[in-house]
Amino acid sequence: MKQLVGAFYQTDSCRFCVWAPFRKQVKVVINDDRTLTLDAKPFGYWEATVKDVKPGDLYYYELDGEVQRPDPASLCQPQEVHGPSQVIDRDHFSWSDKHWEGISMQKMIMYELHVGTFTSDGTFEGVIQKLDYLLDLGINTIEIMPVSQFPGSRNWGYDGVFPYAVQHSYGGVAGFKKLVNACHEKGIAVVLDVVYNHMGPEGNYLEEFGPYFTDKYSTPWGKAINFDDAYADQVRSFFVQNVLMWLDEFHLDGLRLDAVHAIKDFGARHLLQEISDSVKALEKKLQRPLTLIGESDLNDVRYINSVEKGGYGLTGQWIDEFHHALHAIVTQEKNGYYADFGELSHLAKAFEKTFVYDGYYSPHRKKTFGNSAENNPYHQFVVFSQNHDQIGNRMMGDRLSTLVSFETLKLCAASVLLSPYVPMLYMGEEYAEEKPFQYFVSHTDPDLVEAVRKGRKSEFAYFQKEGLETPDPQSEQTFKDSTLSWDLQSDKHQNMLQFYQKLIQIRKENPALQETGRKFSTYTSDGKGIISMRRHNNKQDILYMIMNFGDQEAEFSLEENTTLTFARLIDSSSQAWGGAVRNSKVDSTSFLRGNESVSINPQSVIILSTQKP
Structure with missing residues (x-):
């Protein structure tokens, strides 16, 4: 038996329901002056409908007369994680998105952001003020890092302890719904990052229930x-209900499921399959696409394969290996998991085969790793050159803009945005933001704060020997240093922003890029510096992306039918994109015949597309 848990306000009353199977008595304490005993229900639930309760009232659950704790399914924690929960009128919001039809994953151009550092406001309202900017950029989907209530006001969000509650300092339930509604009004989908593999350490009272x-x-x-394990049915229900709440009650378009490989379930029906089945039923009811994207470290298509094929049925998954292969090439870093990468062949394989290690021996892991993704369309995979993990888990939180040249940044942008995969940007990369994104917390437990500090210092002990100091995660300055500057005034920033806009425009409008089946893409590499991508459709629309990751100018032959004519859409090294053309041959012509060759400057990309006669 499974029940809806939480506080459900009605016109003149509120239904309270909580799961506490080992408790002998559970009471609800309202506004510190009313205490009512809940009725025991089957399978460990406790429930009561209480009269004269209104939105805004505060409440705790009293367990066996011993302790008072906030509601595990609380929607609102106005006094943070240790304070009482607050009754919310779930229906008190005027949605204006009834005509919203959603966006399928195949069409998404994603933009990951952290609400607290995206703007100086650090709120949902601050994000709303930037939606027109994102539209001008070409973004149609934002992916928001976790917003479930965490300790204090500064956190990445992965220390959340109330899965149902919206971070109060961001704007709470009303603020989040307002953001989603505003996004839909502008044609932008919203995907939320959720964490179902662990809970944060501070304010985590679930075990007491x-x-x-x-x-x-x-x-x-x-x-x-x-x-x-034993009693898992009710735990599973708690989290499946949470999934459906975000997608139905908050009108979200999808969820990014954090580290699905760390969701431990050896039952006959994996939790992810149960979530997928539940979401598919809701999708049918709502008549709009709902997306589930897993973050996995296993190179295993089981997560995204259909249930009929023995999979869990998620819509898609992040691909870290595309990032690793690209990052290792442009930075030449070899530490940690980058030891498995660094050859041009790795990046060429990431473009073509998705997984670099798809049943091959991984030197870093010291074992054979992964399986093949060749039976899965490209649009089931999300790729990026940067994200919160790949920046924030560096000691100094340094972005790619501080590690590589301006020319290389443009090359990375094209690699992601014109790949056949679903592209995702990390906030600020589109204008070459140079401020870091560092790891920050605002815990109130002094012992926990010190443990986090020691943990970060230990993780980066090697770098400290080199004279660097790990940023203090508890310091408010670390948080402020990570807030976007929004400095778009210099030529460099403007050129980069316009370059991203152009790439996104090409992705949306070029007919050769609309097919994401594997048979519509071909890749070649010379093993030295050139990777070429040829994409086409069932008609005679062809697009070439020729990338030169080398330090020398190179030649590439199209080897196409001589009746075809190709227009030069982009040469990233040209002055038009803030480059300095080093070879007059590069910009000597705007059109090429199908059998001609093209010169490509070092660390640059050229985009060519067929033109109708």
């Missing part, structure tokens, strides 16, 4: 959630 965690498994971030 019931067996939400298990000792059978462990995760790098804390206790594993109980998805397949």
Whole structure:
């Protein structure tokens, strides 16, 4: 038996329901002056409908007369994680998006952002003020880092302890719904990052209510959630309900599921399959696409294959290996997992085959790793040159803009935005933001704060020997240093922004780029510096993206039918994009015949497209 948990306000009353199977008595304490005993229900639930409760009222659950704790399914924590929960009128919002039809994953151009550092306001309202900017850029989907209530006001969001509550300092339930509504009015989809593999350490009271965690498994971030042990049915229901709340009640278009490989479930029906089945049923009801994107470290298509094919049925997944292959080439970094990359062949394979390690031996992991993605269309995979992890988990949180040249940044942008995959930008990269995105927290437990500090210092001990100092994650200055500058005034920033706009325009409008099946893309590499991508459709529309990652000028022959004519859409090294043409041959002609060759400057990209006679 499964029940809807939480506080559900009605006209003159409120239904309270909580799961606490080992407790002998559960009471709800309202505004510190009313205490009512809940009725025991089957399978460990406690429930009561209480009269004279209104939105804004504060409440705790009293467990066996011993402790008072906030509601595990709280929607609002106005006094942060240790304070009481607040009753919310779930229906008190005027949606104006009834005509919103959604966006399928295949059409998404994603933009990952962190609400707290995206603007100086650090709120949902601040994001709303930037929606027209994102539209001008060409973005049609924002992916928001976790907003579930966390300790204090500064956190990446992965330390959340109330999966249902919207971070109060961001603007709470009303502010989040207002943002989603505003996005839909402008044609922008919203995907939310959610964490179902662990809970944060501070304010995590779930164990006092019931067996939400298990000792059978462990995760790098804390206790594993109980998805397949005794009492798992009610724990699973708690999180499946959470998925449906975000997509139905908050009108979200999709969820990014954090580290799905760390969701431990060896039951016959994996939690991810249950989530997928539930979302498909909701999708049918709502008549608009709903997207589930997993973050996986396993190079395993089981997560995105259909249930009929033995998979879990997620819509798509992030591909870290595309990032690693690209990053290792342009930075020449070899530490950590980058030890598995660094050859041009790795990046060429990431373009063509998706997984670099798809059943091959991984020197870094010291084992054979991964399986083939060749039976999955490209649009099931999200790629990026930067994201919150790949920046923020560096010691100094340094962005690619501070590691490589301006020319290389443009090459990376084209690699992502014109790939056959679903592209995702990380906030600020489109104008070459140079401020870091560092790791920050605002815990209130002094012992926890010190443990986090020591953990970061230990992780980067090698770099400290080189004279660098790990930024203090608890310091407010670390947070402020990570807030976008929005300095778009210099020629460099303007050129980069316009370059991104042009690339996105090409992605949206060029007919050769609309097919994402694998048979519509061909890749070649000379092993030295050139990777070429040829994309086409069932008609005679062809687009070439020729990338030169080398330090020398190179020649590339199209080897096409001589009746075809190709227009030069972009040469990233030209003065038009802030470059300095080093070879007059590069910009000598705007059109090429199908059998001609093209000269490509070092660290640059040329885009060619067929033209109708």
